[in-house]
Amino acid sequence: xxxxxxxxxxxxxxxxxxxxxxxxxxxxxxxxxxxxxxxxxxxxxxxxxxxxxxxxxxxxxxxxxxxxxxxxxxxxxxxxxxxxxxxxxxxxxxxxxxxxxxxxxxxxxxxxxxxxxxxxxxxxxxxxxxxxxxxxxxxxxxxxxxxxxxxxxxxxxxxxxxxxxxxxxxxxxxxxxxxxxxxxxxxxxxxxxxxxxxxxxxxxxxxxxxxxxxxxxxxxxxxxxxxxxxxxxxxxxxxxxxxxxxxxxxxxxxxxxxxxxxxxxxxxxxxxxxxxxxxxxxxxxxxxxxxxxxxxxxxxxxxxxxxxxxxxxxxxxxxxxxxxxxxxxxxxxxxxxxxxxxxxxxxxxxxxxxxxxxxxxxxxxxxxxxxxxxxxxxxxxxxxxxxxxxxxxxxxxxxxxxxxxxxxxxxxxxxxxxxxxxxxxxxxxxxxxxxxxxxxxxxxxxxxxxxxxxxxxxxxxxxxxxxxxxxxxxxxxxxxxxxxxxxxxxxxxxxxxxxxx
Amino acid sequence: xxxxxxxxxxxxxxxxxxxxxxxxxxxxxxxxxxxxxxxxxxxxxxxxxxxxxxxxxxxxxxxxxxxxxxxxxxxxxxxxxxxxxxxxxxxxxxxxxxxxxxxxxxxxxxxxxxxxxxxxxxxxxxxxxxxxxxxxxxxxxxxxxxxxxxxxxxxxxxxxxxxxxxxxxxxxxxxxxxxxxxxxxxxxxxxxxxxxxxxxxxxxxxxxxxxxxxxxxxxxxxxxxxxxxxxxxxxxxxxxxxxxxxxxxxxxxxxxxxxxxxxxxxxxxxxxxxxxxxxxxxxxxxxxxxxxxxxxxxxxxxxxxxxxxxxxxxxxxxxxxxxxxxxxxxxxxxxxxxx
Numbered sequence: 001x002x003x004x005x006x007x008x009x010x011x012x013x014x015x016x017x018x019x020x021x022x023x024x025x026x027x028x029x030x031x032x033x034x035x036x037x038x039x040x041x042x043x044x045x046x047x048x049x050x051x052x053x054x055x056x057x058x059x060x061x062x063x064x065x066x067x068x069x070x071x072x073x074x075x076x077x078x079x080x081x082x083x084x085x086x087x088x089x090x091x092x093x094x095x096x097x098x099x100x101x102x103x104x105x106x107x108x109x110x111x112x113x114x115x116x117x118x119x120x121x122x123x124x125x126x127x128x129x130x131x132x133x134x135x136x137x138x139x140x141x142x143x144x145x146x147x148x149x150x151x152x153x154x155x156x157x158x159x160x161x162x163x164x165x166x167x168x169x170x171x172x173x174x175x176x177x178x179x180x181x182x183x184x185x186x187x188x189x190x191x192x193x194x195x196x197x198x199x200x201x202x203x204x205x206x207x208x209x210x211x212x213x214x215x216x217x218x219x220x221x222x223x224x225x226x227x228x229x230x231x232x233x234x235x236x237x238x239x240x241x242x243x244x245x246x247x248x249x250x251x252x253x254x255x256x257x258x259x260x261x262x263x264x265x266x267x268x269x270x271x272x273x274x275x276x277x278x279x280x281x282x283x284x285x286x287x288x289x290x291x292x293x294x295x296x297x298x299x300x301x302x303x304x305x306x307x308x309x310x311x312x313x314x315x316x317x318x319x320x321x322x323x324x325x326x327x328x329x330x331x332x333x334x335x336x337x338x339x340x341x342x343x344x345x346x347x348x349x350x351x352x353x354x355x356x357x358x359x360x361x362x363x364x365x366x367x368x369x370x371x372x373x374x375x376x377x378x379x380x381x382x383x384x385x386x387x388x389x390x391x392x393x394x395x396x397x398x399x400x401x402x403x404x405x406x407x408x409x410x411x412x413x414x415x416x417x418x419x420x421x422x423x424x425x426x427x428x429x430x431x432x433x434x435x436x437x438x439x440x441x442x443x444x445x446x447x448x449x450x451x452x453x454x455x456x457x458x459x460x461x462x463x464x465x466x467x468x469x470x471x472x473x474x475x476x477x478x479x480x481x482x483x484x485x486x487x488x489x490x491x492x493x494x495x496x497x498x499x500x501x
Numbered sequence: 502x503x504x505x506x507x508x509x510x511x512x513x514x515x516x517x518x519x520x521x522x523x524x525x526x527x528x529x530x531x532x533x534x535x536x537x538x539x540x541x542x543x544x545x546x547x548x549x550x551x552x553x554x555x556x557x558x559x560x561x562x563x564x565x566x567x568x569x570x571x572x573x574x575x576x577x578x579x580x581x582x583x584x585x586x587x588x589x590x591x592x593x594x595x596x597x598x599x600x601x602x603x604x605x606x607x608x609x610x611x612x613x614x615x616x617x618x619x620x621x622x623x624x625x626x627x628x629x630x631x632x633x634x635x636x637x638x639x640x641x642x643x644x645x646x647x648x649x650x651x652x653x654x655x656x657x658x659x660x661x662x663x664x665x666x667x668x669x670x671x672x673x674x675x676x677x678x679x680x681x682x683x684x685x686x687x688x689x690x691x692x693x694x695x696x697x698x699x700x701x702x703x704x705x706x707x708x709x710x711x712x713x714x715x716x717x718x719x720x721x722x723x724x725x726x727x728x729x730x731x732x733x734x735x736x737x738x739x740x741x742x743x744x745x746x747x748x749x750x751x752x753x754x755x756x757x758x759x760x761x762x763x764x765x766x767x768x769x770x771x772x773x774x775x776x777x778x779x780x781x782x783x784x785x786x787x788x789x790x791x792x793x794x795x796x797x798x799x800x801x802x803x804x805x806x807x808x809x810x811x812x813x814x815x816x817x818x819x820x821x822x823x824x825x826x827x828x829x830x831x832x833x834x835x836x837x838x839x840x
Contacts (some may be wrong), residue, residue, distance in 0.1 A: 003793045005564060074721055074722030092780065093714060093780070094709060103723070104721065114701040115703060115706065117701075
């Protein structure tokens, strides 16, 4: 075997009192795809940040071609041939696509040392063409969809000098088609002898690609070896450190009477003629592609963007929901899709977030009763098993899964009868997903009617009692018989059987 | 498996997208507001539509533009400098006093000295903000008082008047060419240089980039601190120049010069569409913003609005200008989106 291009050993990094990585090792070989696996909080991103020069390790060494290096900043990293596609696109939203590409390298200048806009534009177009990406180089980046921003991030990373390409969960926002394209690009780079570090937790992709696998847990490298030594099951076992009997258990729940009925719900340009009902204790899954109108329907029922037409009945009574306050009065709760922007108030404490929806009930004379506030927080922290040092901890310090538990807890405090969950496990690792769904199942047992939206079809089918598909704002088929067949549901949500149905 | 509808491949930019982009630009709708104001004042006051008034409007916006250029750069980095009024005040007294006490000193040396003092004051702001990471609003609120305090200590109750200023001091500001006041030349020259810097140099784009996303700037390895420091230092330097011009123009300098001037400049910058969240805006916007404010105050003066009412009306017109600008913009954006 050839010598590694880049070898890291004994890397350690703490942020304040929190240990991000303790003892991480990884060897990266030219022409090899190396998958780095681990749950959120395993220290994957810290390792990526060290290699890309964003942070400095407290201990350990990095060698490139056998000689030890200090990657003092991202420019040094790029000089060493290390390009990084960060998990969240590192873009300048106010600048154009071409300018963002320019910032990833040395800008072409005219003789007067001013920027050569023509060359900048052309560079961007050429780089995009190489990847088969078609974006308008003059478009302002904040007008791009998040998938296009992710593509831009990949375009930026690639240059002729790249010897190590780090991909930190690059496929999260991409379509299947785009993922396939990216896989093709990775294949070509590999053939050119580029080392690739692929960080992810979508195991199907990882095993399709990887030559070598390293698993990190709690900041330590647990195991590393050729991909053929691993199976998806064994990888998950190493990641979570225990056997997962079933990640998404389906509990037997007695399904009660119809509680929510939606008839002919329509909103111009978003969805049309949506009709369904949800029973007490039932989990109704809404399946569809991103952009199929599921989030919009949820927002319509919760009164965030009320529908133009149609009827909503709760407990048999027609109700008019014009804003979230009326929705809450009718026992509706909504856990939004975007946890960090709409779900949680990140720079506030867990307690603050938990009591937000029920402040009125714990207020006397306009002042919050501290004791009740505290009791409420502690109750939900223990009921939902939020891993935290206490209610005063900032919610931003929690992992994604624990943040989501707090957001769900906030709505449980309102004693909802209808709970709408919009992609509740987005960006949450496997272990935490299981916990979130365990909570959801226990809520169904208590007789809450649940509407679940998820982009992870596997999960949606595993936990739902009934599934309805949506395609471009119109309702597709309804599936009543568990177990659901992923192929047929997928066909329906991509509109393939729409005309036949 | 993550599922998502296939992204539509973008069509090549057509004329209409280019036009939409142009119309959506803040400057275009602001210009419409400016033109509307000029028309309204011309109808209300026959004396408004004249070359003399135009000269006056340009003259009175010049110092605002000079200081505004520095503030624009600071805002672009997602910072703010509220000490500009105090820096103008301190350098104005320093320069006038220096000239008065050293009548033999060549005027360019006085100007240079004032600029250097301004640079130092601005650099102090920049140093604290960039190295200690203290929010710039706090730092510059502090230096607003510090610099004004130093001004008061230096000046006491003293006043430098046109009589004691050195020979020709007023000509620094009062010269004119082809009927256009010298102040206007300074302002436009600085605005053009700043525009070219922001539009056409890597450094200028970096200033916008770090304000657009400080996190991305760190991950891309841009020297964010350096450019924040630079913006504050430049803001100080331009205040130093504005200080000399202030003394030359008004002929009387005491410790209260340019008190509250930061609000005027900030108003011009903000009306000009330069975002306080950084990463956005243009020198053209600043010029239009300053012109809008200058047109409003000159126009109201010509209408003989009672001084008791002047400020309130001025504020109301500013609010009306900003509201109509945003209405124009949302309309055109909506039309662009549905087209």
